[in-house]
Amino acid sequence: MIADQVAALDWTAIAADLDADGFAVVSGLVDPEQCRSLSALYPQDALFRKRIDMGRHGYGRGTYGYFAYPLPDLVADLRTALYPPLAEIANRWNEAMGLAPRYPAAHGDFLDVCHRAGQVRPTPLILRYGPGDYNRLHQDLYGEHVFPLQVAILLSRPEEDFTGGEFELTEQRPRMQSRAEVVPLGQGDAVIFAVRHHPVHGPRGASRAGTRHGVSRLRLGERLTLGIIFHDAA
Numbered sequence: 001m002i003a004d005q006v007a008a009l010d011w012t013a014i015a016a017d018l019d020a021d022g023f024a025v026v027s028g029l030v031d032p033e034q035c036r037s038l039s040a041l042y043p044q045d046a047l048f049r050k051r052i053d054m055g056r057h058g059y060g061r062g063t064y065g066y067f068a069y070p071l072p073d074l075v076a077d078l079r080t081a082l083y084p085p086l087a088e089i090a091n092r093w094n095e096a097m098g099l100a101p102r103y104p105a106a107h108g109d110f111l112d113v114c115h116r117a118g119q120v121r122p123t124p125l126i127l128r129y130g131p132g133d134y135n136r137l138h139q140d141l142y143g144e145h146v147f148p149l150q151v152a153i154l155l156s157r158p159e160e161d162f163t164g165g166e167f168e169l170t171e172q173r174p175r176m177q178s179r180a181e182v183v184p185l186g187q188g189d190a191v192i193f194a195v196r197h198h199p200v201h202g203p204r205g206a207s208r209a210g211t212r213h214g215v216s217r218l219r220l221g222e223r224l225t226l227g228i229i230f231h232d233a234a
Helices: 002-007 011-021 032-039 073-097 107-116
Strands: 023-026 048-053 063-067 125-129 134-138 149-154 162-164 167-172 179-183 190-194 197-202 205-215 218-221 223-229
Touching (some): 002 073, 011 190, 011 197, 023 179, 032 073, 073 149, 073 197, 073 205, 073 223, 125 134
Antiparallel strands (some): 023 190, 048 063, 063 125, 125 223, 134 205, 149 190, 149 223, 167 179, 197 205
């Protein structure tokens, strides 16, 4: 089912948004039942290899957990289905920016590259925010091999389950001040965004715009998000 949902997306429009802004919003990538199913995974400690208290590490406030292998079916299916069309965009971006890495068409082949380099720990995660929690602007790198795009899917209902907690992006273009973007999401919506940088085109060709992402302070309730990162961690 997930493969069909992903295949039915307007990838031409998604690619155009990513090229223009470094991010794209996909409405209703997963349905409410799937959101509830994914949210129900978070309390199950056996599914996670590690849990992080963001406050202890200076990352912000809130908690998140990295899934262990084998990933839950829905998480694995999302990662596998989303990767191929994003790999085409990633390869085009790297060519424009003069970067050497090229990404194979199948996610399993890319994971083989990560694992041979010692990046063997899975990186898909669920993040939980309560009142007053937030996530500082950051980049999810984790090792030598970094896939240039990642996906965050909002599992909770804005203005019903929580208020505040907006997804935020900043972009730093050469010789310009940083630009901040608040990305509105509904339950089941996904934002696809650049992990580290994306190409911007000018009269002298393409340059690299640096990107960071985070979450603003939650005012009320509980916010759960699924993060899909395509490279594994060292």
